[in-house]
Amino acid sequence: ETGVTQSPTHLIKTRGQQVTLRCSSQSGHNTVSWYQQALGQGPQFIFQYYREEENGRGNFPPRFSGLQFPNYSSELNVNALELDDSALYLCASSLRTSGILYNEQFFGPGTRLTVL
Amino acid sequence: AQTVTQSQPEMSVQEAETVTLSCTYDTSESDYYLFWYKQPPSRQMILVIRQEAYKQQNATENRFSVNFQKAAKSFSLKISDSQLGDAAMYFCAYRRSNTGNQFYFGTGTSLTVIP
Numbered sequence: 001e002t003g004v005t006q007s008p009t010h011l012i013k014t015r016g017q018q019v020t021l022r023c024s025s026q027s028g029h030n031t032v033s034w035y036q037q038a039l040g041q042g043p044q045f046i047f048q049y050y051r052e053e054e055n056g057r058g059n060f061p062p063r064f065s066g067l068q069f070p071n072y073s074s075e076l077n078v079n080a081l082e083l084d085d086s087a088l089y090l091c092a093s094s095l096r097t098s099g100i101l102y103n104e105q106f107f108g109p110g111t112r113l114t115v116l
Numbered sequence: 117a118q119t120v121t122q123s124q125p126e127m128s129v130q131e132a133e134t135v136t137l138s139c140t141y142d143t144s145e146s147d148y149y150l151f152w153y154k155q156p157p158s159r160q161m162i163l164v165i166r167q168e169a170y171k172q173q174n175a176t177e178n179r180f181s182v183n184f185q186k187a188a189k190s191f192s193l194k195i196s197d198s199q200l201g202d203a204a205m206y207f208c209a210y211r212r213s214n215t216g217n218q219f220y221f222g223t224g225t226s227l228t229v230i231p
Binding site for chain 1: 120122153158159160161162163207209217218219220221222223224
């Protein structure tokens with residue numbers, strides 16, 4: 001059984017650039033959620049992907065977008081980067097069946113994004 | 117909107133002693149789940165314990181137990197026989213029912229274990 005992996009580990013970008021972060025879900029999981037964790041804060045929900053579609057979104061602007069692939073891996077894309085986008089980005093995988101999201105949510109180690 | 121509040125930014129405990137971390141939440145829902153997650157310096161969030169709101173019995177996982185007070189909307193975590201490996205950030209989290217997508221997290225409590 002493989003755990004949740006994320007790449008890259010660290011990333012430095014400049015304001016206005018675009019970034020893509022990647023997540024591979026836990027074996028057997030079909031749902032991926034993305035969180036933003038600013039320094040000294042708890043994670044904040046960005047959105048969730050299930051069956052390759054966005055399935056719930058937090059209070060984040062449209063320049064935060066995502067994809068889920070047939071193998072359930074996922075990407076988080078952020079356009080027009082701002083200084084406040086500097087944070088740890090966590091993905092978490094879980095299993096959803098028949099409309100029920102199970103509570104076993106496994107997190108990846110995160111990608112540390114720094115925007116200069 | 118659901119909110120989760122952790123009023124203790126930092127806590128410390130002597131090795132082998134007991135410590136309690138506090139969490140309160142606000143919700144109008146009756147069916148929900150509460151969680152405690154641990155985030156060590158390695159950054160990977162690990163589930164410590166969870167509680168279903170419909171269960172009156174407090175959850176226990178080895179040295180970790182919770183005191184769930186539904187009416188007071190309080191959900192504290194007790195760590196018994198603290199170990200050096202317990203040092204980490206601890207986050208309280210809420211999720212609405214088993215169809216809710218979103219986990220709401222508190223701001224965390226940094227736990228130091230003193231040898």
